[in-house]
Amino acid sequence: MNRQEPPTASDGPAAARLSDVSKWYGSVVALDGADLTLRAGEIHALVGQNGAGKTTLGRVLGGLEKPDGGSIHLRGREFSGGPGEARGEGIALVHQHFSLVPRFTGLENIRLFSSEAWTRGGRPLAGFRRRVEAKAASLDLDVPLDRPVETLDVGVRQRIEVLKALMDQTRILILDEPTAVLAPQEVTRLFQVLGRLADEGTAICLIAHKLSEILSVSHRITVLRDGRTAWSGLRREATREVLVEAMMGSAEGERPATTARTGAPGGVVGRLRGVRLGAPDRPLLVDVDLEVRRGEVVGIAGIAGNGQRALASVLAGIEAPDAGSAHLPTRRGWIPQDRSLEGLIPSFSLTENVALALHGGPEAGSAFHLDWGRIRSRTEELIADMRVRTSGPQAPAATLSGGNQQKLLTARELSRAGDLLVAESPTRGLDVSAAKAVHRRLLELVAGPAPPGVVLISTDLDEILDLSDRILVLHRGKLATVGPGQRDPQVIGRLMLEGPESGAPDRPEDSPEDPTSTDPAGS
Template sequence: MTVVLEVRGITKKYPGVVANDGVDLDLREGEIHCLLGENGAGKSTLMNIVYGMSAPDSGEIRLRGKAIAMRSPKDAIALGIGMVHQHFMLIPVFTVTENIMLGAEEVRGMVLDRRKVSARVRELSREYGLDVDPEARVEDLPVGAQQRVEIIKALYRNAQVLILDEPTAVLTPQEVDELLVVLKGLVKKGVSVLFITHKLREVLEVADRITIMRGGRVVASAKPEESDEHSLAALMVGRDVTLTVEKGEATPAATVLEVKDLSVEGRHAGMDEVRNVSFSVRAGEILGIAGVQGNGQTELIEAITGLRRPRHGQVTLLGRDITGAASRSLIEQGVSHVPEDRHRHGLVLSYSIEDNLVLCTYDQPPFGTKGLRHDDAIDAYARSCVRDFDVRTPSTKTAAGALSGGNQQKVIIARELGRMVKLLVVNQPTRGVDVGSIERIHRELVTVRDKGTAVLLVSAELDEILALSDRIAVMYRGAIVTVVPAGKVTRAELGSWMAGSRGTPEVQPLEATA
C-alpha cells in the first residue's frame, strides 16, 4: 500500500518538557491510522507540526516520498492536508456556507458567490453522507453537526489527508457511531485518515493500524484484530488499568438537593428547554442523568448552578431555597461544579494552573487571609494537585490555555474535588480525558460519595452512567421520563428511553425512587 505521509525523527521541545522525541510515523493511502496516547503524550503536538501550526526542532515530513517544508496551515491545505481540531475553528454567528468559504472565498465579479459554495457544500454532504444544511447558522447546530461542518471544510479544500484530533471527545454515543460510518466512507473515497484519540472501543472498531505514544515517544504499534481494550490501555499508560468502576453499595442519607417543577427557557424566548422537572439527590449517592445531548441537560445544570435563571420552579439545598442564586453564593454554600464547557465556565485560560486551582478558595486560609495572598501555600497545593491528578505540564505557572484539553479537564477536576462540599455537580467529567485519568476520576467520585457528598452526574457516556450511578434519571425533550435504580436497567433500555420510548414493568416510577 502506498505511503502518503511520513514523519521521520520529529523532535519538539518546550521549556521543561520534550513534547516529541524522535517520532517516526507513516500514513498509507486509504487507511485509518489511529494514534493512541494519554493526555500530554505528544499526539496533538505531532499533528500540529504536520499541519504547519508548529515547527519541529528536528526531523522531516515527507508527502508521497517528497520532503516538504510546512511553514503554516496554508501550506498544509495547499498540499491536500486538512485538520479537524478538538475545539472547533468555527464562527458561531456565520452560516455553514460562510464558515466553509472563509479564507477560500469564491467571487462573482465583486460579490461573494455564496450560491456556488452552498451548492458545493450540498454536493459534498451528499457524496460523503455528512448531512449538513449549508444555510444553517453554526450556533444553532448540535456539536456532532458542527464537526461534520469541519470535515466538509477540509474536503472543500481538496484534502486527501485528514487529521482528526480527538474527534469524539464532545460527541454523544449516537454521534460517535455516525462519525465512524463517515470515516469509513471517506476512506472508500480515497481519503487517508489520521485519527487521534484515547477511546479504545472506537479504535478497535475503526482502525486499520494503531500506533501508541507515551511520554513524547512511539512505544508500540498494534493491529486491531490482535488487540483488546486492556492491552491497549496498558500500552498507553505503562501499567495495568482497571476499566471497571469498583464501588460498594450506597448508603444514602438526608436529601441535599431537591428540584421541584423546574422549567428553564432556552436560547429562544418562550421555548422551554427544561419542562417541569422534579427530582432529588441525597447525601452519599450518585444520581446520574442520561440523555442524548440537546434534551435539556445543559440548561438544567446551568439553572441549578447559577449560570441561568429558571422560568419557574424551585431548587433547594438542604432545605434552603437557592433558586436563581449566583454561582459565587452557591460555592460559599457548599456547591461544587465541573461544567460541561471547560473553556467558557471552567477555566480562566490566561491564568496559570495554580491560579485556576484556587479560583474558588483564593481568599480563604491557607491561601489567603485578610486580603493577603499566601503564594507559598498556593504553590504547594498546586504542585500536589498536578502530581495527584497527573496534569502534564512543565510548571504550575503555565497558563491553563497552553494545556491539552484533557489536562485542562484534570485541572478542573482537581479543583472541584479538592474541597469538602455538600453537593457536587459534574457534567461530562471525563470528556477528552485519557483512560488512566478516567480511572482516577471515577475512583475520586466514588470516594466523594462515600464521604457523604451528594453527587449529580451528567454524562453522554452510557457506560459511565451505568458504572457510577446509584440511581439514573433519563431526560428526553426537556423532561425526566423515568428514574430507575442503576442495577435494574440495561444499556439497551437506557438507550431506548433516551430515544423517547416509555418505561418497562421493572422500572420504578419517579415517586418511588425520588
C-alpha cells in the first residue's frame, strides 16, 4: 500500500494485551518479558532480529505455544487456552509457509479449515460457497475457488490463506512474513486488503523484516530484541534509524555495503544449453540457456513456483535435465530454499551439520577418519563470522530460530564455493543486519582473487537489483533477459507476473564472448 503519509492510529480498544511474556526451549530463552498490545482497527508491525522472539510471540497469542510466564488478556479478559480456544476467540494465524493442501481446490482448502463449513454430522454445509464468494468480494480478493492450489501462483495462494483465516469470525489476524515470496505488485495488493480489514475493525499483527514495507503500512510498531520489547510506538514516531537502533542496539543501514569489482568477468564456470525438465504437459524448465562466468553475480528474479526450485536443482547437480545439457564444475556450493529438508538435519548438532558439507575435504580430515576437533573449530568460526545465536557448536540445529539456521547454512556454503555458488533466497527470513552481512560476503566472494560465479535465485527484487551484474526473470520455466534500461522494480515486477510478453525478449542473451572463456571444470 503506497501511503504518502504515515497511517493514522485508531482509538480502538485493546483487542489483545500480552504482558511480561516469557518462553524457554530448554536452555534457550525465546521470550524474556515481552509486551505487545494490539488494538482493533490497526495494523501493528512486529519486528526484530532473527531469534528475537517475533514468531514465538505470535504463536503464543495464537494458542500454539504455552508461555512459561506472563499474561494474555483478550478484550480485558484473561486468556490461557490452546489453538482451538484461540480460534474460538477470533484469532487467526497465517503462517510464513503456506498450509494449503496442493491437490485441493481453493474452496476445499477454505472449507477444510472453517468450523462453520460443516453440519454437526460432518457433512458440507449448504450455502458455504456463497459465504466465501461474498467475503472475497467484500475484500476485493480475486480468488479462483475451483482450481487446485498447486496450479496457482504464489500471490493467489497467499490470498487464499488470508480468505481461509477470515471465514470464521476473526477479530485478530496474525501474519508471519507474508510478503517474503511476493512480487512488488502482489505486496501492494496484500497491503490494500489489510488496510480494508483494519478499516472494518480487525486487529492485525504483521510480523515482517522489510522496514520500507513496515513504515508504509503500519499504524504502530513494536521492536523485539533478545526476547524483550525494546521499543514500541506510533508509526509517526518511527524512522528507519530509530527501528534499526532498537533492533540492533546501533544504527545500521538497510542497504548492503557494496564491494568494488574491477575488470570483466572471467571464464565460464557453468553452462546450461536447451535444458528441459518435467513432464511435457507440465514442464518445470523450458529450453533454458544460461552461462555463468567467474566473478559475476547472475540474478534470477521471479515469483515462487515458476521453476526456481528446478533451476537450482539442475545448477547444483542434484537433478539431471530431461533434455539439453548441463556443464557444471565439481567445486560448487548450494544454499537451498528449504533449509530444513535440504540444507540441515534438525536433529544433528551444528558441528555435525557442518561436517556434512566438509566431508571429503581437507578441513574434515582423511577419507576414512573425520577430525572432529578441526570440524568443531571450523563450526565455531562460522558461528562467530555470521553471529549465529546458539548455546554452542554442539547444540542441535532444531534449537535455532529459522533465521539463525539460515545464517549457519549460508556461512557453510559460502566457505566451500570454489567455482560456482547457487544461492536460493539466501537472506529469506534474515533480519536487516544478517541480510546485510550475507550480501557483503557474497560481494566479497566474487571480488576475490579466484572468485566463483554466483547464481542468485531470489523472490526479493531489492536483493536482485542490489547484487546482480546481470538479471534474468524466470516465468513458467522460461528465462527472459532484463536489459540495461529495464533495471526498474516495476518493469521487472511486470516481467515476474506476466512473462516475456510484457516487454522482454523470449530467450536470455548469453554474457559477452570472452576469448579466455573455458569450459567448466569437471564438465
